[in-house]
Amino acid sequence: MFAKVQSLVSSVGITFSVNNNLVRGLDYYCHTVFEFKTSEIGSQDTIIGGGRYDGLVKTIGGPDIPGVGWASGIERIVMMLNKIDTKNPLVQVITIDEQSKNYALNLLISLRRLKLKVRYDHKINIKKSLKHANEAKINFAIIVGESEIKNNNYTVKNLFDNTQQTLSFEELLNFFQS
Numbered sequence: 001m002f003a004k005v006q007s008l009v010s011s012v013g014i015t016f017s018v019n020n021n022l023v024r025g026l027d028y029y030c031h032t033v034f035e036f037k038t039s040e041i042g043s044q045d046t047i048i049g050g051g052r053y054d055g056l057v058k059t060i061g062g063p064d065i066p067g068v069g070w071a072s073g074i075e076r077i078v079m080m081l082n083k084i085d086t087k088n089p090l091v092q093v094i095t096i097d098e099q100s101k102n103y104a105l106n107l108l109i110s111l112r113r114l115k116l117k118v119r120y121d122h123k124i125n126i127k128k129s130l131k132h133a134n135e136a137k138i139n140f141a142i143i144v145g146e147s148e149i150k151n152n153n154y155t156v157k158n159l160f161d162n163t164q165q166t167l168s169f170e171e172l173l174n175f176f177q178s
Contacts, residue, residue: 002031002032005032006018012105012106013109013113014109022034029050030051030052030053032051033050034050034051035048035049036048038080040080041076041079041080044073044076046076047072047073047076047080049072050068050070050071051068051070052066053066053067054066090136090139091117091118091140091141091176092118092119092120092132092133092136092140093107093108093111093118093120093121093144094126094129094130094144095122096126096143096144100149103144103149104120104142107144110169110173111173114176114177121133126143129141138159139158139159140156140157140159141157141159142154142156142157142172143156148166151166152168153166153167154166154169
């Protein structure tokens with residue numbers, strides 16, 4: 001299972017290192033523990049930490065089911081807020097069906113590498129997703145479904161003027177870089 005997690009993380013271009021000596025401060029963690037670090041805020045560089053735990057729910061009176069948990073330091077996230085580029089447009093990636101999730105995930109990573117602010121809505125209800133995007137004043141929605149996967153492209157909807165176009169991956173990246 002750990003090899004599968006590593007493979008998935010690598011497949012979307014996230015760099016990581018395995019540290020067999022990493023210990024989280026809570027003794028109910030077992031198997032995998034993790035930290036997300038940044039080089040943006042100095043020596044207190046862990047912004048999220050957590051891991052897998054088995055038996056915790058049972059210990060507090062619930063069913064015997066495994067879980068994953070995490071916590072973040074809000075003050076460290078606030079410290080990073082001034083690093084956000086507010087000039088780039090807001091983008092929401094919306095998946096139409098279960099099969100489009102991985103296709104969309106690769107796009108999500110690529111757009112974030114361009115320093116775009118991207119939300120990912122994987123609830124698979126396009127009407128609600130578009131409504132939430134409009135309420136959040138998102139500039140563009142990128143819609144991914146069966147047709148987009150089959151044709152190896154993406155549907156980009158401008159949420160301000162309600163126009164849309166179909167673009168290849170390269171065209172999409174160029175669209176957001178210009």
